[in-house]
Amino acid sequence: MIRADSRFKHHPDVAWRLVQEDGLLVDPRNGRIYPLNPVAARIWTLLGAARRVSEIVEILINEFDAPPENIREDALGFVNKLVEAGLVVEIPGLQQ
């Protein structure tokens, strides 16, 4: 399970591009292509800056008009999916 103080980085093999507010990821290891909606694309961008998951959630809460608890749940669920798919890797040794 994802911890709030975990930090991640994009897997270096994953290709990606932001398309205005959306995004597209391509995993060359299996040829899969993943669409990202605007919230997912924002999370992907923030993950690239090696922020803690908790920081990312706070930023989203300020940027998106939705109940904070929903945002937190959605964000953690999405990061978890990225981890499961191997699209991001945890940065070791930076947890508190």
Added chain:
Amino acid sequence: MPCVNGIVVEGAAERAIDEISLRADASQIPLNAMVELTYRCNIDCVYCYCQHLDNTRGREELSTDEWKRVLDELARLGVLHLAMTGGEILVRKDFWEIARHAKALHFSITLFTNGTLISQKQADLLAELRPTSIEMTLLGATEQSHDRLARQRGAWRRMMCGALMLRERSLPFVFKTTLMKENFRELHEIEQVAKSYGCRKYSRGVDVSPRNDGNRDPERFQLGQQALFDFFADERTGEPVLPEVRPTRSLSLQKGTCGAALNGCAVNPFGDFLPCIQLMIPFGNIRERSLLDMWTNPPETVARIRNTKIYGQVSACSKCDLVDYCKRCHGLAHLDAGTWDACDPRARETAEVVRALVKYKKKGIAPSFEAGAGREFGCTCDLTGCQRYAV
């Protein structure tokens, strides 16, 4: 949708990706680009469109730094799917520097290579690069038939060694075949061979293009209409390659054209920025203007190409009786007639075959096509360099 092999799209994701692609089109973001790093090649395939060109002599290929700048600008334009092709990409000594730069820019990279220069070291470097797809062309089911069309002894053996090295490293490679008169009889065997080497995907094409300078020699290898019909009618091979047939003319006129200059673009070895690898009407040259400037302020003709989004807007297609069956290429029309919105003669030939096939499937009436030239490949060939090959 991406125009490269090896991409997997499933279920609901496909709809979402299509929607993102449509939004990219609406905002003129090209998700696809091809870069032709060089026209130099260590082999000399009979049907190649970029060898022995009359109009490139004396032109200087882009340098390493110029290619890096091109890639920087393509990334800024929004390109995701980047196909790197040639000539043969691995003859460029700076290929790995350019490729690593592309990876650092997060492109999804497809490599087109003849596979003959893949050594253990190159395969290790490919494993580090981790492209989305590595595409190689398999021209025959046997060493002899492949080497004859590649016009180089040993080409098959070296490519297949390369394929095995890629397989050992779990790299996703694709075999594809351009069907021609000379390999048509082997088509099923070629597929079996390709799959026996563990390729991720196998695909076939039936179109042989003129050379980029308009020289039509390669077309002599093109399948005639009867062979095309047999190919399309063969249930083992035909259905996936059939152009989409719309049920009515009014719908056919609404079908989309190829997206050149809209969702895709290309850069040739000399820095010409093109709507597509096949369409020789440049936006301009990167040595004179930035890609972004050329993309946002295209010449009038390129702007017209970009804005021609459906067949009904193409003058040659709007009154054509074959529009239901046709899959045109602006580039081939331009090479043939000197204007991009003319009829694409190869597409027309193919459309006649598709129309006959539809009729055959409905009414069981087998068509009769005029016999083509039916020339067998061999010593009568007068293509430049052909004499280099001796069985």
